[in-house]
Amino acid sequence: MHTLFISDLHLTPKRPDITNCFISFMREDAIKADALYVLGDLFDFWIGDDDPTNFAEQIKSEFKTLVSKGVPVFFSHGNRDFLVGKRFAKQTGVTLLEEEQVVDLYGEKVVVLHGDTLCTEDVRYLAFREKVHKPWLQWVFNRLPFFIKTRIVRKIQSDTSSDKSNKSMSIMDVTPGEVLAVMEKHQVNSMIHGHTHRPNIHKISISGEEKTRIVLGDWYTQGSILVYSDHGYELQNKRFTS
Template sequence: MGKPPFPAPDILTAPPSWRCIDFVSDLHLHEGLLRTRDAFARYLQDTPADAVLILGDLFEAWVGDDMRCEPFEAGCVQALRAFGERRHLAIMVGNRDFLLGEDMLQACAAHPLGDPTVLKAFGQRHLLIHGDSLCLADTAYLQFRAQVRQPAWQQAFLAAPLGARLDQARRMREASQAHQQQQAREEWADVDEAAAEAWLDAAGAHTLVHGHTHRPASTPFGGLQDGMARWRHVTMDWDLDHGAPRAEVLRLTAEGFSRHPVTA
């Protein structure tokens, strides 16, 4: 598959008052992750960040903004809004919650974060994406993605009753989990390096920040660009309810990127 064209990115310029920007993604929140939900709420309350940028898959499944009134989701909205009313909260949709829309953003006092977005902060440009659009080896998923991002498909899906949409999302999630269980985690699709380098060149950025792949790491990426090394920072998926706990925030300050664990 060839390199996908670079979409026109949103631009987010950090004001001079910002000293700390946090990135999180892939919390996959649902009713089975109560400890994870509570830890996220405490993090939002305690973080020193001037801005929290969520890079997709905040929820395991989002079947329409009427979900925000369901008991579990309403608790998430309350925690998000408490932060969004005080500081800058921005949400990028992912492959699990791509139907999250304006009504939900307003309920959370959050700003939309485009995929891609160029963040201009501390004298540098950083390219922010969810990551799924550049997993070019996962051709079956990319075909599905193209279908469900069509306005006609979304309009038809959202016209169904909430219960029916939740049932369909549950079946799709079970099918996805069954497929993942047949593969070792290291076999899951990753961002295509050549395509990501092309996007970085187009964005005039040296740093790529993304989630989706569940492979948290900060590593040099590709070759030099204008004599400077490229870096890729992959955010961690969260789960404090099952198995070995994992939850982490990627933080950017004038000194650079750092990682900070979150505990239950």
Template sequence: MSIQATFDSELQFGDDIHVVDFISDIHLSETMPATAAAWEAYMAATKADAVFLLGDVFEVWVGDDARTRPFEARCTAAIAATAARVPVWLQHGNRDFLIGGEFAQATGARLLADPASVTAFGRTLLLTHGDELVVDDVPYQMFRQQVRDPGYQQQFLSQPLEARLALAAKMRAASMARHDEPVTYADVDETMAKAWLARLGTDTMIHGHTHRPGSQARDGWTRHVLSDWDRDTPVPEARRAQVLRWTAAGFERLAPEQA
């Protein structure tokens, strides 16, 4: 079965939407059980009227047929349960860009274009995972161009699931071998970010990817950078997970347990 993926790009909320939540970079994986548990609890209990998952929900996604594996099935069920009571949108990240129409149908979540916009409370926001804006990371941008190519994706997805999983495990092992090296996440290019905002006619952006959570207002534009989630690190002070909540009163950052 192959279901054509459709993507929303311009959303307009009415008076029935009062609370909107944004999260990204949860990096769901069997190897991070505390993080997965915090995310599942949030999805089950959130008081939001709409939820946006802005990329890298999963540490890796090798195709929608992976959703039947035990851990992925659990995550699929969590999204489906939330989408049954409030609208959920999901945007591709740099790790889960192979999420497609079958996953959307299985969960009831809507796929979101990148970039996309949402209008509510008299304001319009630009929504993006953020990786396309990190132009200084040239090796990554070359990799991104390759793996986002439809021909490349078709060739990859034509392989058996076990072969795709083996390749993903190999890539993860290489990444784990570098964990003792300092990790530096490149930031978005401000010139490009402002150009995107200008095309949309707004001055506010929400993105993830960089693992540099915070809100910044500068030079006529504002960005809200989403937190990555990690409740499994052995360093207590390094554990974090945030929800960015948007209401008519503005933005606030909450722990998942408060949202």
């Protein structure tokens, strides 16, 4: 019995090595799991559920097949795929999660999230995030022709890349106080998130009580997977193959 967690794959047609690793993971690893959690940034950027490309259909097909074989899939929005919506969920069978979701993992209550909201020192990003998450703005964007949305996203990606290169690593990491605040809000001692691309298992002792924060890794050079079972948990890697 085990549950799998992944995040920050940044799938794109430009990186077939990542896509191939993902497909292998879905067919060889995820199929054996009790459930799969995708904690954001599955795509390098998801422009909208109306994406007509073969690439988008290929990824959706992998989820639909996995769910049809009895493995539930849960999806948490990241900063690059916050436009994944109800249409995507209906087509694939995945369940969309709340921004912060408490789940029961073999008797342990754990809060799961993408992790971008934990980086409270990244003020410029959080301001941008608040703007693009406005329902009315997403409503307008989703009704634009796909080719126009593609142009807008390319401009945003260019600006984001330039802004990121000028930020210190500390700004892009989580704020410890925010981590504890989220755990306290949900009355849990464990958290799983992605976003920072710094895979690790952190143990935090507060007033004699131990808390655990598990950070998922990205898929830039290898697959990064958290295997969580009733016996414990482990961060594992999956090699890219040619």
